[in-house]
Amino acid sequence: MHKTKPGTIYLNPVEMTGGVMKMLEEKGLIYRLCPDSYLLHPEKGETLSRPLYECDVRYGPHMIISVAVNRTELSEFGTHPDTEDFLLIGDADTNPLYIVVALCKRDEFEKIILERKLTEEDFITLRAKYNDPEVSFFSMVKDVPHGEMIYDVGSKPASFFVTESRDLTTDITDFKGYVLSLDTGNK
Numbered sequence: 001m002h003k004t005k006p007g008t009i010y011l012n013p014v015e016m017t018g019g020v021m022k023m024l025e026e027k028g029l030i031y032r033l034c035p036d037s038y039l040l041h042p043e044k045g046e047t048l049s050r051p052l053y054e055c056d057v058r059y060g061p062h063m064i065i066s067v068a069v070n071r072t073e074l075s076e077f078g079t080h081p082d083t084e085d086f087l088l089i090g091d092a093d094t095n096p097l098y099i100v101v102a103l104c105k106r107d108e109f110e111k112i113i114l115e116r117k118l119t120e121e122d123f124i125t126l127r128a129k130y131n132d133p134e135v136s137f138f139s140m141v142k143d144v145p146h147g148e149m150i151y152d153v154g155s156k157p158a159s160f161f162v163t164e165s166r167d168l169t170t171d172i173t174d175f176k177g178y179v180l181s182l183d184t185g186n187k
Contacts, residue, residue, distance in 0.1 A: 003157075007178055007179055008124075008178075008179045008181050009119060009120050009123075009179070010120060010181050010182075010183040010186070011100060011123055011125040011180055011181065011183055012120060012125060013098055013183070014060050014084075014124060014125065014127065014137070015126075016028070016126045016127060016136070017121075017134075017135065018034070018127060018128070018134045019136060020126070020135075021034075021134075022119060024101065024124070025138075027103065028042070028136045028141060029076050029103070029105075029141055029144045030139060030140055031052050031083075031138060031141070032094075032135075032137075032138050033052075033085070033132055033137035034133055034134050034135070034137065035134070037048075038052060039041070043098070047095070047096075050061050051061050052139065052167055053083045053142030053167045055082055055083070055164075056082050056165070057083070059081070059082050059164075059165030059167045059169075060163070060166030060167035061079050062164070062166070063086045063161070063164065063165070063166045064161055064163045065161065065162050065163075065164070066088075066159065066160075066161055067148075067159060067160055067161065068098055068158070068159040069148045069149065069157055069158045070095070070158075071149055071150065072151065072152050072182070073146040073149060074100060075147075076148075076169045076170060076172060077080055077146065077149055077172065077173050077175075078102065078145060078146075078170045078173050079106045079142070079143050079171050080142055080143075080164070080168050080170055081142055081168070081169065081171070082141070082165055083140065083141055083142050084141060084162055084163065084164035084168065085138070085140075085163040086099075086137065086139070086160065086161075086162060087130075087138075087160060087161040087162070087163070088128055088129065088137065088160045089130065089131060089160060090130045090158070090159050091130070091156070091158050091159070092130045092131070093155065093156070094150075094155050094156045094158045094159065095150040095152050095153055095154075095155045095156065095157060095158050096127060096150060096151045097127075097148060097149075097150055097158035097160070098126065098128065098149050098151065098154055098182060099126045099146065100101070100123055100124075100126075100146060100147050100148070100149065101124050101126065101140075101144065101145070101179065102123045102144065102145035102146065103121075103123065103124060104122070104124055105141075105143045105145075105162065106143040106145055107142070107143075108163050109122070109145050110173075111157065112148050113173075113174070113175060113176050115176065116177070116180055123158065125138060126184065127153060128156075128158065128160070130160070143149055145173055146174040151182060151184065
């Protein structure tokens, strides 16, 4: 059990399940890249394709990057002005990875902070699951506040891949004194 500190919001991690990821998609926060999503129905003898989203050319060509997380705080929690893709392809035998996602877009989130109404109910903290076609591959919609952190159990840093525009920036969230902390009672 943790001692409650004023201004601290304790994040309660949840498992990445098909249902949780579907809920995030229904809220317009992610695109799921899983079997049977965005099915097209080509006629016999044809192939169909359609983009799920297209990157804004202002942010440069698309690239794939390798990400390794070895921090226990959300110092880079923020938003991007365009969509990025998470590919949780990795070794599950690492420090547990958590992806913290605000349950609204940037403008609404900043308003909640300014009004001093931010609570744990404004977030979902996903305990990352690797290599699962149902949940491990998704696109974070632009302007959705999010960040990654680990729970340090003395193992290797958590790693995965991201595809995004080369010149994509990160706008770090100003929490105005709020502190986010992982609820370690439910690792």
